[in-house]
Amino acid sequence: MSKYRNEQEILVKRALGLPVNQKTYIKNLYPCNLGIFFIGKISTSILEKLKIQIELVFHSFFFDIKFFGEKKVETCLYNTHTKVEYNLLDETTEEVVLFPTNGFYSIMKTHMVIERTVIGLGLTNVPIYSSSDEKLLFLFGEANLKHKCAIVSTHNLVDLNKSETTELRLIKEVIHEIGHIILGLEHCFNENCVMQFSANTKEIDRKSNHLCEKCKLYLENIRTRSNF
Numbered sequence: 001m002s003k004y005r006n007e008q009e010i011l012v013k014r015a016l017g018l019p020v021n022q023k024t025y026i027k028n029l030y031p032c033n034l035g036i037f038f039i040g041k042i043s044t045s046i047l048e049k050l051k052i053q054i055e056l057v058f059h060s061f062f063f064d065i066k067f068f069g070e071k072k073v074e075t076c077l078y079n080t081h082t083k084v085e086y087n088l089l090d091e092t093t094e095e096v097v098l099f100p101t102n103g104f105y106s107i108m109k110t111h112m113v114i115e116r117t118v119i120g121l122g123l124t125n126v127p128i129y130s131s132s133d134e135k136l137l138f139l140f141g142e143a144n145l146k147h148k149c150a151i152v153s154t155h156n157l158v159d160l161n162k163s164e165t166t167e168l169r170l171i172k173e174v175i176h177e178i179g180h181i182i183l184g185l186e187h188c189f190n191e192n193c194v195m196q197f198s199a200n201t202k203e204i205d206r207k208s209n210h211l212c213e214k215c216k217l218y219l220e221n222i223r224t225r226s227n228f
């Protein structure tokens, strides 16, 4: 990398509030294929909208976005370190089984090799917790930069009164996690940016489904650097 490009990258990372020494996993990776895997029960009615939004936000980053049909919550997931917890994000006192995110990453890694996709996104209806920080329960989603994949759970995104709200939340979380794979694990401080952290569904509903100008600038930098 030339000195100039290196300086450009540091400037963009400063503008984004990213640590300048944060390892970038994006060199010469894009454009590539994105594979979306269903693990559990997911309504397929959202797919076209999801594809349009991903193409809009990450324009020219993906040659193709492929959907890979419903896969059962595989036995291997039940063999992982599951947790039984009360669902704290709603008012029910029902106990539910949560699955660790690394179980999904290993399923996706296998399917990504078979289907030849560089980036993988898993969608599931079951509740998840972070295998890297077990205190993080009922995650909406999590990305793994090393394996270039992410998982989004619809479990706590559902609005029982309005299916459009559920769809919009899912779109935002999917864009957010793909954003992490491309931009890194830091969150954006712009209140309207999809890369802002959301602790609950109210915060998801408040933010937009697109990137702020600073995050767009970082995408543009990747495009310039990789010549696409």
Ligand SMILES: [Zn+2]
Pocket (backbone or CB within 6 Å): 176, 180, 187, 196, 197
């Ligand atoms: Zn995030």
Ligand SMILES: [Zn+2]
Pocket (backbone or CB within 6 Å): 188, 189, 190, 193, 194, 195, 196, 211, 212, 213, 214, 215
């Ligand atoms: Zn932003």
